Amino acid sequence: MNKNFITFEGSDGAGKTTVLKRVFETLNGSLETPVILTREPGGNRISEMIRNVILDRNNEEMDPKTEALLYAAARRQHLVETVLPALNAGKLVLSDRYLDSSIAYQGGGRQIGYQAVYDMNQFATAGLMPGLTIYFDVPVEVGLERIAKHRSVDEVDRLDVETKAFHNRVHAAYQQLVHDNPDRIVSVDATKSIDEVCTKVLTILDDYLNRSVK
Ligand SMILES: Nc1ncnc2c1ncn2[C@@H]1O[C@H](COP(=O)(O)OP(=O)(O)O)[C@@H](O)[C@H]1O
Numbered sequence: 001m002n003k004n005f006i007t008f009e010g011s012d013g014a015g016k017t018t019v020l021k022r023v024f025e026t027l028n029g030s031l032e033t034p035v036i037l038t039r040e041p042g043g044n045r046i047s048e049m050i051r052n053v054i055l056d057r058n059n060e061e062m063d064p065k066t067e068a069l070l071y072a073a074a075r076r077q078h079l080v081e082t083v084l085p086a087l088n089a090g091k092l093v094l095s096d097r098y099l100d101s102s103i104a105y106q107g108g109g110r111q112i113g114y115q116a117v118y119d120m121n122q123f124a125t126a127g128l129m130p131g132l133t134i135y136f137d138v139p140v141e142v143g144l145e146r147i148a149k150h151r152s153v154d155e156v157d158r159l160d161v162e163t164k165a166f167h168n169r170v171h172a173a174y175q176q177l178v179h180d181n182p183d184r185i186v187s188v189d190a191t192k193s194i195d196e197v198c199t200k201v202l203t204i205l206d207d208y209l210n211r212s213v214k
């Protein structure tokens with residue numbers, strides 16, 4: 001576990017990217033510790049190539065375990081190129097998605113099993129876990145509605161076209177993760193306004209940083 005590593009989780013449309021952008025701007029101006037905001041796959045060349053293979057709508061025959069392995073590979077590259085160097089330099093790293101996403105989407109959504117996906121990812125992460133994870137909780141319908149409203153047909157990827165049942169399994173997996181990891185994961189009601197969610201997230205981060213990061 002690395003205390004300077006903080007991850008943000010939740011279904012698509014939960015508001016992670018929107019809120020994180022603002023939270024980062026606030027923290028960046030107020031903390032002594034340098035902060036970086038990153039997101040899987042992290043914008044590095046190799047991870048982006050892997051992600052394109054995963055999300056390509058032509059890759060209908062992709063096996064669920066292949067998908068899980070590819071996500072783990074992209075995660076590894078993002079860790080090595082971005083996350084670990086920043087942590088080693090003493091920075092605070094905020095990551096939009098991490099291992100819990102694989103447990104929810106591949107473990108739950110694709111029904112590989114939570115434990116199997118967790119175990120498989122240990123090779124990729126060498127056991128690196130965040131000190132804090134903030135989970136953006138929205139009902140499946142709310143997330144899907146927000147996405148549908150703002151994404152054009154061209155932007156729809158292989159995960160967007162999944163069934164309601166798939167998204168329900170992802171949501172259920174996240175609920176289970178929150179339940180099983182009370183010391184690491186804090187849940188935020190992400191149906192509230194963007195302002196309210198930002199305030200809540202900043203309060204949680206303030207508390208956490210005051211407790212654990214000098
Ligand atoms: N709390 C909120 N209330 C209403 N709309 C929101 C809220 N948070 C985000 N949105 C909108 O929903 C869409 C998806 O948000 P985004 O931040 O991309 O979600 P995520 O990164 O979790 O998939 C965006 O168009 C965003 O403006």
Ligand SMILES: [Mg+2]
Pocket residue numbers: 016017018096
């Ligand atoms: Mg996002």
